[in-house]
Every structure is written in C-alpha cells, then in structure tokens.
Amino acid sequence: MEEFNIFCISDVNEHPKQLPRREEGIYSQYIPTPVPEQLIIFGLGKWPSQVGELEVEVALTYKDVHLCLGMFTEQTRALCWERKHCEVPGIMSSEAEQGMAKLCIEFITGSTNSQTDKAKEENSSDKKINESTPKISKKGKTKDASKPVKQKRRSSITKGEKTPTGPTPKRSRTGKGKALHTDNDTTTDKENIATENGLKSSPETNKFTRMIEGGKPRVAICKDLTSRAPHPSSRWGHSMCMTDNNTAVVIGGQGERQQLVKDSVWCLNPVTRKWTCPEVFTESQKPEYRMGHTATYDPTLRCIYVYGGSKNQRWFHDVHMLDVQEWKWTLLKVAGKAPTRAYHSATLYRNELWIFGGVYPRPDPQPDGCSNEIHIFSPVSENWYQPIVNGEKPLCRSGHSATMINDQLVIFGGWDAPICYNDLHILDMCVVEWSKPKVLGTPPLPRSWHASCALANSRILIHGGYDGNLALEDTHIFNLGTLSWMRIRMDPTPTPRCGHQALSLPYYHENQEQDEVLIFGGGDNDGAFFHDLISASIPLNPALDHTMTVSKPEILENIENQMEVK
Template sequence: MDEFGVYAVFGVNGPPQRLLSASGSCRVCAAVPPSVHQVVLFSSGPWGERVGVNVELNDADRFPITMGKLTPYNRCLSWEQREEETWTDSVTLNISLEGGNLTKADWSEPELILAVKEYTPKETTAPLAARELNGKRKRGCMAEEDSNKSKVVEREQEEENVCPNGATEKTTPVRKARGQSKGGQKLFSCGGEVAKTKVAANVAGEAQGIVGRTPPQSAARTKSRQAKTPTQTAAMLVAPSGRWGQTLCPIDTQTAILIGGQGARMQFCKDPMWKLCTEDLSWVAAETLAEGPTPEARSGHTAVYDPDSKRIFVFGGSKNKKWFNDVHILDTQSWKWTMVEAQGKVPPLAYHSCSMFRGELFVLGGVFPCPNPEPDGCSDSLYIFDPNLSIWYQPIVTGDKPSPRSGHSACVMQERKIYVFGGWDTPVCYNDMYMLDLGLMEFSKVKTTGKAPSPRSWHGSAVLSDTKFLIHGGYNGNNALSDTFIFDIDTNSWTEVTLPQMSVPRAGHSLITMDTASRFSEEDKDMDVGIVGRTLLVFGGGDNEGHFFSDLSTVAVEELLGAV
C-alpha cells in the first residue's frame, strides 16, 4: 500500500498536490492562488499511529477560518468561498499533523512554505501566479479598496447568531479585550449583529482552573489566539480549551462527554470532544476515539443520554450563518457515530431545550433562521423525535404554554413533568416558570413564592433530587451572572444559596449532576467499592468580558440541599 500522504486540490480544475508525506514535515503553510475559490483536502495511505490533521485557512491578517480535521474516519474536507466573502491576496492554508512518531525536533522545524501551482486551462489566459509568503501585504493604488474589503470579511466572520432574534446596540454588551478602551467583540451578540472591530482576544480563562497534569508547552497556550501556531493541537492539551455553548453529558458514574462549543475570537473549538473521568477529574481528548462521521463544529446544540440504549443524541445548534436540524447518535458501547436520516419536519434550531422522556426527545423553543431581511426568531413549538421510528412529530399540547424563547432551561422531574424556566426573546429576558405535564400533555404557568432569580438566559440548570432543581448564572442582557437558586416543586418556592465554588459570573456554561464514587479513606481501603454520592459539576462558559473558562468546579449535592 502507498505511504501516508495529505493532498490538496485548489480550484475545480486543479490537480492533487501532496502537502504532507510520511517522511516530511509535520506542518505546512501553503499560499492559495488568488483565483481559487474551492479547496479540497484528503488523505491517502495507511494512517498508522497518526490521529488527525488540523486544517485551517487564514486571511492576510492571520484571521482563521477553520475547515475542520482529517481523521482515520473522516479522510476528506472541502471549503468553498461564499459569495459575500472578498479576500486579499494573502490567503494561506495551514495544516498540522497529530500523532504518529513525532519528536520534539519535528515540532521545532520551521514551517514549510509552499507556493501552490495553479492549473491553467488551455483555452484561457494564465491567472496571476501564486505569490511567495513573506509576511508583507502588498499595497498599491487599490490599498484603500482592499482595506474596506478586508473589513467586510472580518465583520462577516465575527458575526455570530448566539441570539439571532435581534437586539439594539443599547441593550447588547460589548466584550472588552485587555488593554482595549472601546469597541470590541460581542460574546452574547444578538440579531445577527456585526461586531464593529476585530480585536486580539484575551484567552487567559483557558488556563484558569485546568484539571490535570501540566503539558510540556502549557505556557504557549496561555497566549492569545493571535499568537497561536499550528503546533498547538488538541493532542497536546490535557484539558479542554475555554468555551461556551457546549454540552456536557454524563453517561455513567465515572464518565461525562463534552461536545462542541465556541471560544475566543468567535472561533469554534478545535478540540470539540472530550471524556471526563470523575474519579480523578481528568480529561481525555476523545474526538478521534469514536468511529463514523462526527458532528460538524457547533454551539447552542443539545446532547442527551439515553441510559436504556446507552446512546447520546446530539441535535441542532448553529455555526456562524449555518444552522442545523440534524440528529447525530453516539453509541457509547461501540463508540461509533451515526447520522440519522429522519422523517418528518423540524426547523433548524439553536439554544433550544431537549429532554429525554420514555426514550423520546422533547425539543422546546430555540432560535430559528428567518429569511432576510427579517431577523431570526424564537420558537414556542414542541417537537418530539422518536429514535425507534426515526421520525419527528408535533404533539397536540393544551394549556398555557410559554411564549417564544431561547436560552431557557428545562428539567424533567419525577419522570412526569418538565419545568421550563427563563430564556430570551430579544429584547426581553424572562424569569417565569412553566410546567408541562407529560401525562396530559398540558402546559401550565407555575406561581412561585420566595425570591425568584432575576430574568436571564443561557443559565445552567440541574436536577438535585426528586423535588428540587438548581438554576445558576446566565446572562441578563447586560452582564453575566453568578447567583444560584434552588426550586422546590412541592412548595413551588425559590431559595437563594451562596457557595464559593459558584461565585464566578458565567453564562453558556454546563451544569450537570452525577452519581460519583468517592475516593477511599483509610477506613474504607478494604471495601470493594467506594461510597456513592451525588455531585454537581460546573464547566466552562464566558463572562462577556473576553474570558472563556475551561475550569471545572464540583459541589456535593448534599451540601447544596443542606444550604436550603
């Protein structure tokens, strides 16, 4: 069999060109010809111990457009320039190899600079020759026009439909980068608004609270994304990068699976999948562990585990201007991904809620795209997915149902009720509570007592017991929040609790409870198993001030219930 290689095709008429080989450099930077609007990458030959190839396009200002990742199970990637994109003459393709018998010397080699050969059909005149990369932008009489075009690209790439149903500039906060006095990115941007200025993001939050051993090059990862090199890959990390909009899904007493999310500079995470071992709170990069087609990078999706079939169901989400209504299933026994060919109709949704009841997925609310020039809107509909029949359907629901919203939470209580709290439908944040009786399929508004949480969206929620669930953090339209409340369904009452482990303002984070085995004490060392307790885990999120967290905090559920 032929030796391993990674090849690229530039343009629809271009021939394959080998960029990586088994004996060559482990990272390559190649100039993309100005006339090329499509790039296809594929591998050939045995992968051996290699686990992945990271692929990224960069414009003249080194702003990345992540194409994705080649793996032994996903051996081809493609990219096509959108009609609204206008490039300068310094677009580059960066690819870097993970795994195999790489040594420190491999990573210390300088990048291999390539000038890509352009294919010229005989019936046409030759296009501009590929330019060499010298780090300098060409400027001439069209400099002003190029600058304007470049700004358009930056705005398009930084647009993020975190809350696509629209808000005014007055009610939308601005992410502040360190050392920047005005302007900046928006972490919780709304209405598909375009961020006005591209800034160098501060990702110090990625290094905060990381659980596990210190990697050899950990200092490099504390730098900003602007200084990141192709050598910093997911394989070198010992914990997930900082992010928000991800899912953390428990599958047993010792394991939870992290999927997706978005981090600094509005970039989707290059390390999208991790396994968390709760025994010692260590992380294992898991993207290449599973076979089959992995879900495309996204945020605002949901992931729900079915303990009966031992499968994780991933639905929806968004990625810049791309929306999803696909269903991906990860079988945790065989560690294989499959994509469902579902019947029935469900709109593309993000920042919805998804609850598992009797083997079916109950999807409520969320943001869906509207045709231009209308702003994206929120849904008040309930959709149910039946995995056995691979079909979507809408049930007949009665009662007083919630208004359209996204970024809300939903907790299944006593296997017969779903409690829906909060959410956002620009410019309004909610703090109301609704209950769906799963036997009657009837909604009702819950009248609560006690000090209720302030209006918010993108908060975390978790079931603590048969009668209590918890709400923590979120975003109120101006700031990220740090407060914590427990709701009792027997008395319909709220109680605020204060814990040092949950004092950092954050939104878009993950909040789960797990039955975990405690560590052995000296008295218990002769026992066969540890004492099983219930633990609340808090991971990630953002503070709307330019920080994306990768810390993992734990709180004993017994401690939380004792604080009520």
C-alpha cells in the same frame, strides 16, 4: 409533621414517584398500558384527619374500566400489587394497548368526624403547639429583582437585534436587555423556609435522599478541580451529559476569537476528575463543529443524540448519534419535517427526544425568531412529529433551561432578545399539558444561557447566566415539592459566567447529605472564555444568600456614557 404524600414504584430500575395531589384529597398519576407486572404504592406523613379509620380504595381506571388494587388504612399505608395474582381486564393487559391508565387514590372529605377522630385531632394540635419548629415572618423590604448588579461595564445587545444567533463576545452599548418579570416577585427568600400556615407539600422522599429537619443550614462549598493535565480548551455554548458508565461527555462549543473548538469531544471521569480525549470514528458523515446544540444520552441504546445548533450564520436540523461504546458517529436518516433549532432544550422521555423552544432562521425583514413549539423525534421509527399540546404555552424563547423531575419538565428563563424572562412553566409529560404555578420566594433575575440540573428531593439548581447586559454569578434552588425559590450562598463564588453546563453526580451511599454538582466552561460575554472545572457541594439544607441585587440608576449610566464621549 409532614403532610401525607403517596408514592408509587412501577419499575424496579426507577426511583419512587410522588403522586401529585390534583384536588383536595385526590392523588393521581398516569401509568402506561399494558399495566406493569408489579406496583408498589405507599404513603408517608400524617394520615389525613378527615379519613380517620375508614378504608381508602387504590384503583386503576382505563377507558371506563375500573380495577381495584387494594385498600389504604391508617395502620396499612402500603400495598404490593402483582398482576399474576389478580384478574386484570384484557384491555389493561393487552400488548396492543398503548394508552395511559389512571392510578387514583381518593380520600373522603367530610365535615363530620367520629369522636375518635376528634380526639386524634386534639392530640395532634397539642403536639403542634409543643413543637419547636421555627417560623419566619415576612419582614424587610421587598427586593427589586428587576435590576441586576452593574459589576463593571460590559457590552450588551444592540437595539436592532431581535434574537441572538448565540452568545456573542462583542456587543455595542447602545441598547440594554429588558426584563420581563413574573407576578410573584414580591415574596421574600425567607418565605422559602416556612410560612405562617406551613408549606403546602413536602419534598419527595426516597432511599437515596433525606431532608435534614432542624439542622443548621450549611454553605455550599466550591472547589476548583482544574488540573494541569490535558483538559478541554476554553469554551461556551457546548453540551455536557452523563452516561451509564459514570462518564461525563462534553461536545462542541465556541472558544477564543469566536472560533468553534476543534477538540470537540472530551470525557471526564467524575471519580478521578481526569479528562481524556477519545479517538472518535465516523461511519457516514461527521457532524460539523457547532455551538448551541444539545447532546442527550439514551441509556437503552447507549448512545448520545446530538441535535441542531449553529455555526456562524448557518443553522442545523440534523441528528447525529454517537455510540459511546465504540465512539463512532452516525448521521441518522429521518422522516418527517425536522425543525431547525439552536439554543433549544432536548429531553429524553420514554425513548423519544422532546425539543422545546430555540432560535430558528426566518426570512427578512426579521433575520431570525424564537419558538415555543414542542417537536418530538422518535429514534425507533426515525421520524419527527408534533404532539397535541394542552394548556397555555410559555412565550417564545431560547437559551432557557429544561429540567426533568419524574414526569414533570420544568422550564425556566430564556429570552427573545432584547427581553429576558424569569418565569417558570411546567409541562406534564404524561398528558402533554402546560401549567404556570404560583411560586413562593423571590425568583432569580431574568436570564438566559444559565446552567441547571436536578438535585435530590425534587429540587432544581440554577446557576449564572446572562441578563441581557451582564454575566451573572448567583445560585438559586427551586423546590418542585413546595413550589418555592431560594437563593443560596456559594463559597467561594464562581466567576460570573453564561453558556456553561452543570450536572449532578449520582449518589454513592444512602446517607449522603449533599449533592455534588460539576460546572464546566462558559464565558463572561466580554471576550473571556473558561475551561475550569468546579465542584459545588450543595447541602440538603443550604444557607441562604440574602445579598440584595440592584443596579445603578439609569441616569448614572447616561452620565457615564456622556463622560466617555467627552
């Protein structure tokens, strides 16, 4: 049976948000002030046995002011609180207040229980014995995640390079990217299904998703949707985002002969799977062709913000706004010091653009470097600023992925050449605090320039990428609810690629039992670029891929190089 989890709805236009369990028996989440007109709070799963029939208070706290919203019991696990029917302290309801109130539900953890509670625990334990839930034991040898498969000889990064200026088709074979691993590489993929003590937490549940329990795992099916009709030219290093009107927009990138693409903007209708090339107008200055930039959709203003990127040896720090209703470019005039970045990540959170990491130009003797700083652009005030950040920052990197789930920004991978990473960090956007959780399962190989997107049930898809030597083809899922990795099977497996983009399509009905992910473009870092459009159906209970990924011993590679010289 599921552990007890608590969810909160503070906006009718948003999905329920799961409250993190900060400590044993304490669930909390931050809510902006003034407090909303209505809050719906409910719990799912097995009621904590140590609480029994006692009542549990649901309360808001802000600047030492306490407001009781209601009580939870084993029979009453949901409450609807409305501000108009309660006496709310002025400090919580004032429009002048722009702070964060703490929603907290604290369960009593005691060593003694009533006779009724003990009986319930005995009945519960009997039920657990009779359940037929399978347990997977830890068998088999540990996989070596540090050695990628040598599929065929490809070019790699030269030893003299510090950081990339972008995915480069031609590399010399004199050097090889190094891999930096996490401390969690010794756990096997089978642990993602179950552990002997059970999982610590369960995935988020909402009306759009449901986990298939006990069902047979299914293989993720891939379909090539590439049509002979007009389509974007082959490219990598482009951006792709979904807009409100169910349209995916592709912007920029680099294609054949390392030329930046001239057919910069394309639109895809996910339903008809047809591409169109809109006529785009310019109000002031048209953005230069570029790659390694980000494109982020703002549903409030119905526009796309294009920031940063590079063009040959040039680097950008400008912000352009694309109105997706009139298809018109506008160069934003901003205040504050704008960072110069490429191969960074950009995330829209509370109407502001959060930038993390990326490559930036640096004076000699080192031509460029990577960042681990957070910069925020406010479209409302049109200025840049840096927040106060808590916790231990990730190492400097570029080409990483940043995926938002609720208020948690999950950073994975990236590199600061020649070192590739496969570590995972989480930024709590509410309090701007970094954490590096201990994860279960075998993480993906170190990589950069991979594709990622959010799936149902608080999961994140990671596909492909570049390990410093090869383009990759594997697919992994990280479950934020259970903090676990799994490698899944794809049939057929897409061509190895990096510098591509992936996005998850919205759900069309409540009982949908799989996510549909669209993958577009990319390159193999060996001179080939792609324009194919792939649809991947990712089941809620996907089949695992137990393929062991190893590379040739270093001595064999040295022998090959010597034979080539002869």
